[in-house]
Every structure is written in C-alpha cells, then in structure tokens.
Amino acid sequence: MSAIWYECKVKYKKTHDTGEQKITTDTYLLDAVSYTEAEARISEEIKAYTSEEFRIMNIKVANFSEVHPFENSDRWFKAKVSLVALDEESGKERKTNIYLLVQANDVKEAFENTTTAMAETMGDYTIPSITESPILDVFPYFTGEEEQLEKFNVIEKAETEEKVTKETEVL
Missing domain, CATH: 1.20.5 (Single alpha-helices involved in coiled-coils or other helix-helix interfaces)
Incomplete structure (x- = not known):
C-alpha cells in the first residue's frame, strides 16, 4: 500500500535565534490514511516543538509519489520527473509526470539525489525541474x-x- 502524503500548514509562535518570538506559519509533510488522522498526527508532532498554542491552518493531499530523505541534508526539494514511454498504437512518445520530494542542501545536490533515487528505474526519464519546497520537516508513519x-x-x-x-x- 502506498502512502498518502498530507501537507500541513501550522501557525504558531516560534522563538528565533535572536531569542525573539514571532508568529510564523510552517509547512510539514506526513503520511496518513485520512485528513482526520493527518490532523491528529500533526498536532502530536507540533506539541513536541512548542509549548505555545498553535493552529492548523490547512491540510491538503500532496502530490508526491515518493519521499527520499538523505543524510546530512537540511532542505527539501520538489523534483518533477517525466517518465518516457512509447505508445505502441500511435508510435509516439508519451510522458507521465511524477513528483519526488528529495532532501538536499542545494539544487545541484537535489538533482544528484533525484538521479540516485531513480537509479533502479528501468525506463527512460528526464528531470525537467527542481524547486525548493517550503516543507520544513517530514514525519513518515512508523508502525x-x-x-x-x-x-x-x-x-x-x-x-x-x-x-x-x-x-x-x-x-
């Protein structure tokens, strides 16, 4: 069973490096079976980050096919991967886009990590775009x-x- 990833936006008071507290809205990603479970899980995760009140501003299904964390990386990038297949009836190439969330320190490393994640793929593919994601952290479900x-x-x-x-x- 593949995971359904939910993007959750949470507003709370955050203490910055200067010691100043500011209200901020951060985006997190987690997998869950429903919106209700996503809301419960993000509430538990955020309680570990702050003792202040917080508010869940938005929960939506994210369109990531796969999430690939890499050690010693601190940012998340959304990689658009176009899988290339030949349509046997028409003889034309068909592209199907999927999106991967890849952890890296910069765009170049995100490209390399996307290539590593796609290494086992048998078919042809291209990577038309990689953009930095607003996602601050990912909380996969562990049984x-x-x-x-x-x-x-x-x-x-x-x-x-x-x-x-x-x-x-x-x-």
Missing part, C-alpha cells in the same frame, strides 16, 4: 515493525558472526 525488523537483523547478524567464529576455531 514499530521497522524497529523490530532492524533488531531482528542485528540479532541474526550477531548469530551468524558467532557461528563463523566457532567454525573457524574448529578448523
């Missing part, structure tokens, strides 16, 4: 299974290493 799977993989790796060590000692 807890991800953490359990990671623990299982760590345990399995340790058991394999132990087995190899014992077999080496026998030889």
Whole structure:
C-alpha cells in the first residue's frame, strides 16, 4: 500500500535565534490514511516543538509519489520527473509526470539525489525541474515493525558472526 502524503500548514509562535518570538506559519509533510488522522498526527508532532498554542491552518493531499530523505541534508526539494514511454498504437512518445520530494542542501545536490533515487528505474526519464519546497520537516508513519525488523537483523547478524567464529576455531 502506498502512502498518502498530507501537507500541513501550522501557525504558531516560534522563538528565533535572536531569542525573539514571532508568529510564523510552517509547512510539514506526513503520511496518513485520512485528513482526520493527518490532523491528529500533526498536532502530536507540533506539541513536541512548542509549548505555545498553535493552529492548523490547512491540510491538503500532496502530490508526491515518493519521499527520499538523505543524510546530512537540511532542505527539501520538489523534483518533477517525466517518465518516457512509447505508445505502441500511435508510435509516439508519451510522458507521465511524477513528483519526488528529495532532501538536499542545494539544487545541484537535489538533482544528484533525484538521479540516485531513480537509479533502479528501468525506463527512460528526464528531470525537467527542481524547486525548493517550503516543507520544513517530514514525519513518515512508523508502525514499530521497522524497529523490530532492524533488531531482528542485528540479532541474526550477531548469530551468524558467532557461528563463523566457532567454525573457524574448529578448523
């Protein structure tokens, strides 16, 4: 099941680096199954950021096909990717646009990260545009299974290493 991404705009008092408090509206992205769940989740996430009152100004479905975080990057970019396919009946090329949200530090890095994200794609594609997104942070939904799977993989790796060590000692 693919995620439905919701763009949430939240207005609240934010303390800036100077110590001054200003009312600001920030945009966040999260995945949820409904608007109701998106509202509940963004409320919980924002409570961790501020003790002040906040107001959810807007929630809308975002048109991102995929979200790709990259380490050591602090900004989010919207990459338009045109998938190129040949229409067998007419013999003409057909383009289908998808949008990726890619984390990077600048536009050049966003292009490189988009190319990395598309590396497994079998078909032809072009990247006609990359623009900086107003999205401040992304909150993907975790069921807890991800953490359990990671623990299982760590345990399995340790058991394999132990087995190899014992077999080496026998030889």
